[in-house]
Amino acid sequence: MSESGLASPRQIANRINAHVLSKNVGTTTSFPLRNPSVKNNYPPNDAAFTSLTDKLLKVCINGEWLALNSASMALTVTPSSPSHVLPINNNSNDSLTHHRRLLLCLNECKSISQLKQIHAQTLRTTSIQNPDTFFLYSRILHFSSLSDIDYAFRLFDQIQDPNSFMWNTLIRTCARSTESKEQAILLYNRMLKEGSVMPDKHTFPFVLKACAYLFALSDGEQAHAQILKSGFGSDVYINNSLIHLYSSCGCLEHAQKVFDGMCERSVVSWNVLIDAFVQVGEFDTALRVFNEMQNLFEPDGYTVQSIAGACAGLGALSLGMWAHAYILRKGDADVASDVLVNTSFVDMYCKCGSLEIARQVFERMPKHDVTSWNSMILGLAMHGQAEAALEYFDRMIRSETFLPNPITFVGVLSACNHRGMVNEGRKCFDMMIRVFKIKPELEHYGCLVDLLARAGLINEALDLVSNMPMKPDVVIWRSLLDACCKKNASVELSEEVARQILDSEGDDCSGAYVLLSRVYASANQWNDVGLVRKLMTDKGVTKEPGCSSVEMDGFAHEFFAGDTSHPQTKEIYQVLDVIEEKLESMGYQPDFSQAPMVDELNDRKQHSLRLHSERIAIAFGLLSMKPGMPIRIFKNLRVCNDCHKVSKLISRIFNVEIIVRDRTRFHHFKDGSCSCMDYW
Known part of the structure; x- marks a missing residue:
């Protein structure tokens, strides 16, 4: 017996060992004491003790009863710190008081190891089926489920x-x-x-x-x-x-x-529905629901996150800025400094073309996480600022606080791709695998394939596709066919790539037919162009119509190719005439290969190019925008070569900045040049 009259750790250990051996648990481990002169009533917490405790609990949980004395058992997690000892004294006949002490110990519990010890003490002093102690076992189950689900299941299965x-x-x-x-x-x-x-x-x-x-x-x-x-x-x-x-x-x-x-309904009800529409790309519907919500509830941080996502999808910069200002005016410091809220605004500003504001929001954030770094890197990549994207990536990994994840490298590889930085792209791909042990996914391979193909390394890109551990998707084949078209690859190779797309896409293959017809047109194979056109007609395949939108005073004005539905159509087409005259005076020559019907007469081709949706949107912007304000255009398709050339000229002629977000990236046209440096 110890000086206090309680059983010593060694005496308790001997009893436990004897009982465990009698149940054939299969251990001969002794209860270890590094120093026999230790007077503190707590056992060393090493591997042997943990193993013994687990086996003891296995016996107890299986319904066996431990015939230990009723003296108190002192429990601990860290033997080097007596302050963590959890004394349980059950000498009192008052079981309720004892249960309260056990609950108190649960509240003091710091680890699963200590929880198991408390559980062992509970099993020794109370019955698991006793209604009076049911709440106690409920709490033990609760705490164990937080730390060790398997252990919680074993405990749960023993409760009748x-x-x-x-x-x-x-x-x-x-x-x-x-x-x-x-x-x-x-x-x-x-x-x-x-x-x-x-x-x-x-x-x-x-x-x-x-x-x-x-x-x-x-x-x-x-x-x-x-x-x-x-x-x-x-x-x-x-x-x-x-x-x-x-x-x-x-x-x-x-x-x-x-x-x-x-x-x-609660605010959460509205938030869940708004976010649901945002996640599937129904941004207009999300904003409609948000407008209804405002009549009943005040938006919170989660609402604003979803609205920022909808604004990012629509390019609705004005509404996004209103949401940001609302959070700042509200004066809730927790929401205003929240990482997720700020990250949603970084993403929104990037996707709405206001990259500088996005950077300001990012730099002023009190703290960052991986998602916020990823949003900034992806935003810079989307705007063609590859060097800045790689600089942020370098800052991220040098901070040693956050490790890049697969999404990070999608941003890094996209940045290299949009600027044609082949060597840097290869290095980053290799770094992802060798340094950060990230297994490349289909999107990573897609970035690298597109980078190589657009740089003219089509054979290397094809080799990479052949050696991929997964089947290439239609996006990869499309990027290869687009490169074949731009780089004047052989007709045979282009046909093979197009065949892969047609086999993969089924009915949704209009893009492949259009690109293939351009390959034939470039090779002066006009009969084949006609065959492709007839095949599209026979199969009912139609080219996806181009659609460009311009935000004006909080409203999105949409234009399709050849659109005449806008109330200001007459004025818009007058501006188009002025643009055409000024372009001709500067020696502009249309790129007829970009006309939808490449086998038509040149005058009809030029007329069709003039009516591309982004050209109409630019004319509307020149007509309606205040002087000095940029024209922001959002297009559902990739900008064609001819519209890209025309946009550069318009920015110089009219001294206006034009920001275009197409299907893959941003183009900033200013003073006759583009931020993509004609590489897209």
Whole structure:
């Protein structure tokens, strides 16, 4: 016995060893004491002790009873620090007081190792099936689920008739885990099957969260049916989770139906629906819902993040700036300094063409994360500022705070691609694999293939495609065909690449036909051009129409090729006539290869080029924009060579800056030159 009259650690260890051996657990480990003269009542916390404790718990959890004395057992995590000892004195006959002491120890618990020791003490002094101690075991299950899911499952399986809190604790933990979300659904199904406890309003949000993450629509629909059956159809939290489930699975009509049927809504309800439309690219609808929300609720940080995403998608700079100003005016320091909120504005400004403001927001952020660095690098890459993008990448890795992830290298490789920096692109690709141990994904290979092909290294690009560990997608084949068209590759090679696209895309292959017809036109194979045209007609294949939009006073004005639907059409076409005259006076020669019908007469080709959607949008901008303001244009297709040349000339003739975001990147036209340096 120790000086205090309690059993010494060695005496307790001998009893534990004897009991464990009697149960054939299979260990001869002795309870180790580095120094027999130690007077503190706590055991050394080394591997041998941890192993012994685990085996002891295995015996206890399997329903065995430890015939240890009723003296207190001192528990600790760090033997080098007696201050971490958690004394439990159960000499009192008052079981409630003892339970409170155990709960107090749980609140002091710092690690799973210490939690297991508390659990062992609990098993020694109380019955796991005793109703009076059920709450105590619920708390132990809760804490163990936070630290060790496998351990929590072992404990849960030994509890007869667990209550709803225990079920919900484990389901919630699995739903929040990145690796055990499927277990949340399985646990829920097991809960229904056993039937001793039915799911409650706290169960369903986490089950639906797991279903949304796994895109498990069928399981989610079954849970929805159970929700209605159980009478929880009006619960606002459950309905918010249902909206998230259906939107994550692409069922926006179902999400809208749930939202419309809610008799009570919260800010979260609106946020989930707005974000759902943003995620699928329905930006106009997201803004419409946001306008409805403003009449009922004040937007919060999550609302603003989604609105920033919608503005980024539409190029709605004015509304995005309003959202940013709203956050600053609101005066909520936590929201204004939030990393996610600020990152959403960095992304928005980059995608709306205001790169300098994006950099200012980034530099003023009180803290960054990997996503904010990625947004800045990707934004710079999109604007063709490769050197600046690589500089930010270098700052990121030199900070030693954040490691680049696969998205980081998409930005870095895109930056090299947009500037034609072949050697730097190769080095970054190699660095990703060798230094940061990141396995290249299809998008990384796509960037490198496009970089090589556009630099004229088509054979090297084809070799890379042949040696890729995965099947190339249609985007990679399109970039190769585009390079073949630009670099005057052989007709045979172009036909082979086009065949890969046609085999992959099925009916959606208009781009391949257009590029192939241009290859034939460049080779003066006009019969083949006619055959491609006839094939497109026979199959009902039509070229995707070009569409360009200009934001003016908060409204987006859209123009299609040859558009005459705008109220100011007459004035716009008068400006086009003026542009045409000034271009001719400067010796402009149209690039007829960019005309949609390459086999038509030149005058008809020139007329069709004149009516490209971005040309009409520029004319509208010249007509409506205030002097000194840039014209910002957003186009759904890639800018053609002729419009690129014309935009440079217009920027010089009219002394105006034109910023164009096409399908792949930004072009800043100013003083007769472009930021892409004619490489795109």
